[in-house]
Amino acid sequence: MFVPSAESLMRALNLDKSALDGSGHVKVPAGLLKLLLQIAIAAAEFDEDSYLRDNPDVAKAVSRGEVESAHMHYIGFGYFEGRRRGGPAVDAEWYLGKYPDVAAAVRDGRVKSAEAHFLSIGGGEGRSPAADYEGEAAQWKSAIKGR
Secondary structure: OOOHHHHHHHHHHHHHHHHHHHHHOOOOOHHHHHHHHHHHHHOOOOOOHHHHHHOOOHHHHHHHHOOOHHHHHHHHHHHHHOOOOOOOOOOOOHHHHHHHHHHHHHHOOOOOHHHHHHHHHHOOOOOOOOOHHHHHHHHHHHHHOOO
């Protein structure tokens, strides 16, 4: 895969390299953000069988040869459409034990389930779907918060 040099990319964005050393913010074109997310999605865990089972329209398109694969659909479209089953499963027991505020919300009926919470808000808050992903979730949280 081709990735432009840091120097040329920073120049194209009118940024100094020091912009990446601090906790500030930089303005990134939407197309670049989408591309960076697609690169991350391509490298992330993907459950093709579950994705095809939960998205019969994609399964039909793949079987007709209209789409290269379920994974390619998810990278190009499914993730951005909010389709489920692309990433790792939420370990509900672990999640509710780790995040007592979510467990209380589920008990009170304010949130449907651990998975519903993670998919709608928890991931963006930097919460991990399972114990195995705590380190990666912490990195996302830090990056989102600009720390």
